Amino acid sequence: MAAILKAENLRVEFRSREAAQGTKVALRGLNLEVNAGEVFGYLGPNGAGKTTTMNVLLGFVQPTSGAASLFGIDVRQPIARQRIGYLPELTYYYKFLSAEELLRFYSTLFGLSRLEADRRIDELLKLVELEHARKRPIRTYSKGMQQRAGLAQALINNPDLLVLDEPTSGLDPLGRMKVRQIIQRLKGEGKTVFFSSHELGEVETVCDRVGIIHQGELKVVGPISEIRQPRHANLEQAFLEIIGFETQSAS
Amino acid sequence: MKTILAVAGVVIKELYRRKDFYVLFIVTMLICLIMASVRIFNDDKIIRYLKELCLLLVWVSSLVIAITTTARQIPAERENRTLLPLLAKPVTRTQLLLGKFLGCWLACGIALVCFYLFFGALAASREHQWPLLNYFQAASLHWFMLGIVIAMVLLGSLVFAAPSSNSTICFVVVGGILLLGRHLDSVALTLPEPVRSVFLIIYYSIPHLEFFDVRDLIIHDWPLIHWGYYGLALIYGIGYMVVFLTGASLVFRRQSVN
Amino acid sequence: MSGPRIQIWFLILLLVVCFALACPLQSRFVAWPGSRANGDVFAITLGESRKLFANEFFVKADSYYHSGFYPTIFDDNRAFKTAHMAEDTGAVNSQNHGEEESFMGPPRNWIDAFGRHFMPDRHTHLDEGGASGDLSGSEGVREILPWLKLSADLDPQNVQNYIVTAYWLRQRMHQPKTAQEVLLEGLHENPGSCDILFELGRLYAESDHDTNRAVNVWMAGLHNWRPVKGTEDEVAANNFIYEKLATQMGAEQADVGNWQAAIQWFEKAKAVSKTPDGLQQMIELLQQHHSIKPKP
Ligand SMILES: Nc1ncnc2c1ncn2[C@@H]1O[C@H](COP(=O)(O)OP(=O)(O)OP(=O)(O)O)[C@@H](O)[C@H]1O
Ligand SMILES: [Mg+2]
Numbered sequence: 001m002a003a004i005l006k007a008e009n010l011r012v013e014f015r016s017r018e019a020a021q022g023t024k025v026a027l028r029g030l031n032l033e034v035n036a037g038e039v040f041g042y043l044g045p046n047g048a049g050k051t052t053t054m055n056v057l058l059g060f061v062q063p064t065s066g067a068a069s070l071f072g073i074d075v076r077q078p079i080a081r082q083r084i085g086y087l088p089e090l091t092y093y094y095k096f097l098s099a100e101e102l103l104r105f106y107s108t109l110f111g112l113s114r115l116e117a118d119r120r121i122d123e124l125l126k127l128v129e130l131e132h133a134r135k136r137p138i139r140t141y142s143k144g145m146q147q148r149a150g151l152a153q154a155l156i157n158n159p160d161l162l163v164l165d166e167p168t169s170g171l172d173p174l175g176r177m178k179v180r181q182i183i184q185r186l187k188g189e190g191k192t193v194f195f196s197s198h199e200l201g202e203v204e205t206v207c208d209r210v211g212i213i214h215q216g217e218l219k220v221v222g223p224i225s226e227i228r229q230p231r232h233a234n235l236e237q238a239f240l241e242i243i244g245f246e247t248q249s250a251s
Numbered sequence: 252m253k254t255i256l257a258v259a260g261v262v263i264k265e266l267y268r269r270k271d272f273y274v275l276f277i278v279t280m281l282i283c284l285i286m287a288s289v290r291i292f293n294d295d296k297i298i299r300y301l302k303e304l305c306l307l308l309v310w311v312s313s314l315v316i317a318i319t320t321t322a323r324q325i326p327a328e329r330e331n332r333t334l335l336p337l338l339a340k341p342v343t344r345t346q347l348l349l350g351k352f353l354g355c356w357l358a359c360g361i362a363l364v365c366f367y368l369f370f371g372a373l374a375a376s377r378e379h380q381w382p383l384l385n386y387f388q389a390a391s392l393h394w395f396m397l398g399i400v401i402a403m404v405l406l407g408s409l410v411f412a413a414p415s416s417n418s419t420i421c422f423v424v425v426g427g428i429l430l431l432g433r434h435l436d437s438v439a440l441t442l443p444e445p446v447r448s449v450f451l452i453i454y455y456s457i458p459h460l461e462f463f464d465v466r467d468l469i470i471h472d473w474p475l476i477h478w479g480y481y482g483l484a485l486i487y488g489i490g491y492m493v494v495f496l497t498g499a500s501l502v503f504r505r506q507s508v509n
Numbered sequence: 510m511s512g513p514r515i516q517i518w519f520l521i522l523l524l525v526v527c528f529a530l531a532c533p534l535q536s537r538f539v540a541w542p543g544s545r546a547n548g549d550v551f552a553i554t555l556g557e558s559r560k561l562f563a564n565e566f567f568v569k570a571d572s573y574y575h576s577g578f579y580p581t582i583f584d585d586n587r588a589f590k591t592a593h594m595a596e597d598t599g600a601v602n603s604q605n606h607g608e609e610e611s612f613m614g615p616p617r618n619w620i621d622a623f624g625r626h627f628m629p630d631r632h633t634h635l636d637e638g639g640a641s642g643d644l645s646g647s648e649g650v651r652e653i654l655p656w657l658k659l660s661a662d663l664d665p666q667n668v669q670n671y672i673v674t675a676y677w678l679r680q681r682m683h684q685p686k687t688a689q690e691v692l693l694e695g696l697h698e699n700p701g702s703c704d705i706l707f708e709l710g711r712l713y714a715e716s717d718h719d720t721n722r723a724v725n726v727w728m729a730g731l732h733n734w735r736p737v738k739g740t741e742d743e744v745a746a747n748n749f750i751y752e753k754l755a756t757q758m759g760a761e762q763a764d765v766g767n768w769q770a771a772i773q774w775f776e777k778a779k780a781v782s783k784t785p786d787g788l789q790q791m792i793e794l795l796q797q798h799h800s801i802k803p804k805p
Contacts, residue, residue: 086339108257300655471576480626
């Protein structure tokens, strides 16, 4: 299978004035490959480097060393982002626009024709259940509605690769289930999904493969069954052990 | 190009959905109308003081709109994290900057049209004449001056972190150039050597915004500016816009956004 | 429903209380000796600094008189030391010398040269049609009036304001009545001012053709005149107005055939004049006249 998302030996250091201790290493030589058509779950505790990985993949942050590519194109070239959809964590959008205007704006950036954009916008607003609020400014949306608008925005160009940073955060159980359904549907359509999450349960249900990152290093990669089997019956315990936390039951 | 226009469209939408512009316009109108109602020696044909006041308000308002809106653009995108989904689209940072620039510039252009229409109506109400070409020259030069200011503020918004400090600095710089720019070389000659060179370097490198300030010609009914020099001034303005935007693009390309 | 309504009533009540309180407080405040409220609005907001502003606006009026073609503090303003709009009234001692057109000097560099295409570039006066050169528009001099009015409001002690305003109202805008009001107001602010009395006399003589009244006013001016001790300019300005008053009196006396008195006035004028030659000629002319037709 072809790797459509690839990170080689990524190292990211933050040299900021805020980091009083000098440089802060967010990623230490990360190697990662996501293949076409799979759903990849990216796990790790807070501050492990998940968002940073995605930031590098989308060209927001220049890696100190190493390289990253999407569809075989270096991420520094904007064309690499033509076929991807991205949902940032903590989504905020132009508050003075309505969901419809927002989606139309993004569709223009992808060069969609008016007709195609109209069709796509209707379809997506129905998918994320924001049809009733399509003309309202985003300022008036609830957190979950904003998150759903973000998901719609990530899908506007019918992308082949989706990069989702904690797509279910801020959603109620029903909303989470719907996001899971959307991910599964996309997988059915042959799309690739790369997403980070803290919800091990949902990762277990939708992911083909999982990677666990801790302190900027990828600890394990593989199908869930592989990660689970040699150690414990349950992903949570495996996760905790990999990140070096001794559970009470283990001791 | 489509991308740049789309980004510009969002900027313009934001501006007319906010209330700043309307407030400034109405305040300008009110002050002018109040001043117009003051009778001086029972002569209702006196107009130039009113033209001057109105133009002064238009200039101040336009600078306020241009500087505050532009200074807000990129920092707001960062703060609200809208920069992330935006740059995740096939948009280069240069395109984003150009879109922001064009949006602010066009928005200011729309505002200027409103202001100058009001000004023309006010002047015509007493003078009974419409020197359309003169107004066109004045408004277009004004607009190009705002273009330089917007490009400069955009660069500033990438260099200085806080939008408020950027706005303040830009206000001081623009005001300083408009008031003193023409005389900096004369001032330099009165100063001792190391400072003199600094002043001269500043004099030769700043954009001379005062070229674009032809209010005196409008107020006092001077004949048109020679079109050749008018064209040169526009080219001069575009030159500085390109310089500032290139600088901004170079700075922005090195910055990480997260 | 009742919540907001109560709040609105409460607000109205508060407003009423504020107004009610304001009335007694206001009268107290005005009575208080340190209050600035006794002056006009400028006195309240600007205090003593208003004289500076007043001068600024006076200069502004002169810049309007030139349709914006005016030197800045960085230019050579020797030809603009005395406002031309005041100089042209003939009632102010002029200190101008040098070129009026070229106060900016030759272009210093290409920036300066280029910038001059975007500025007023000819020396014109509003009473002569201004920038458009259209002589029928000599009433355009009205445009200097707002600034003069503002200047006079800020600094009522500057007598030039009243003279200039009245002169142009009378000369180009054919409003002698308004001009007279301006001068009388000036006189009210500056009792006995020789300069204002001089201009008032001219107004009576030239617009009202009331020579007797004019002579009375001029006499009052001469009566009020005192030599001053001060800078050269102050002395010159003071002497200038005496010369003007005396010359006017001489001319009036000559008109009614009082040669002797006329010559006396001209002699007095000559004594303080900076340019006595013209007066000397006048005196000689009169003396010849006098010798041909001796007084009976
Ligand atoms: N701009 C920055 N300057 C300095 N340090 C940074 C910066 N961005 C991220 N970091 C640091 O890099 C590390 C990785 O952060 P990252 O946001 O990738 O974590 P994460 O795995 O997404 O965590 P979470 O689950 O909380 O979202 C953290 O220690 C963080 O403090
Ligand atoms: Mg994160």
